[in-house]
Amino acid sequence: MAERRAGAILLLAACLLLSWSGRLVPVAEAVWLTIPSSGTKCVSEEIQSNVVVLADYYIVDDEHAHLHTATISSRVTSPYGNNLHHNENVTHGQFAFTTSEAGNYLACFWIGGEHQEGAGLTIGLDWKIGIAAKDWESVAKKEKIQGVELELLKLEGAVQAIRDNLIYLKNR
Numbered sequence: 001m002a003e004r005r006a007g008a009i010l011l012l013a014a015c016l017l018l019s020w021s022g023r024l025v026p027v028a029e030a031v032w033l034t035i036p037s038s039g040t041k042c043v044s045e046e047i048q049s050n051v052v053v054l055a056d057y058y059i060v061d062d063e064h065a066h067l068h069t070a071t072i073s074s075r076v077t078s079p080y081g082n083n084l085h086h087n088e089n090v091t092h093g094q095f096a097f098t099t100s101e102a103g104n105y106l107a108c109f110w111i112g113g114e115h116q117e118g119a120g121l122t123i124g125l126d127w128k129i130g131i132a133a134k135d136w137e138s139v140a141k142k143e144k145i146q147g148v149e150l151e152l153l154k155l156e157g158a159v160q161a162i163r164d165n166l167i168y169l170k171n172r
Contacts (some may be wrong), residue, residue, distance in 0.1 A: 030126045042108040058092035073112035079103025
């Protein structure tokens with residue numbers, strides 16, 4: 001029994017390592033973007049349908065910290081052009097949604113409000129998709145689990161995400 005369980009754990013760990021190297025599991029990505037003073041900076045991600053997406057964005061530019069007027073605006077659209085999030089003239093924001101169709105989801109940012117002409121602005125974007133967006137602390141409290149058992153549950157979720165992605169790629 002113990003050998004069988006150890007074998008299952010090794011199999012799950014191997015699948016997880018393979019998925020990280022091949023990007024089969026949706027993961028969290030954090031990036032910094034420099035937004036030009038006039039214009040828009042966009043990022044896109046191809047996402048399957050019925051996937052949870054969470055993101056936080058914020059101004060990280062120290063040069064503009066003294067300027068209370070430095071703000072950003074954002075818009076997130078689905079592959080068919082539906083607006084999922086729109087926010088104007090803020091220093092930070094969040095968006096969350098569950099995808100309804102597969103395809104490229106686009107998040108665009110531009111400088112809002114008054115700003116110095118010619119000076120760009122740097123923002124941080126923490127973008128979480130799928131299994132990375134799951135709140136594992138809440139799961140642990142609800143299921144009353146901790147330690148190795150919680151890690152196994154995370155691995156099980158990652159393996160399920162790999163399976164779902166492989167099925168998606170096969171059908172595609």
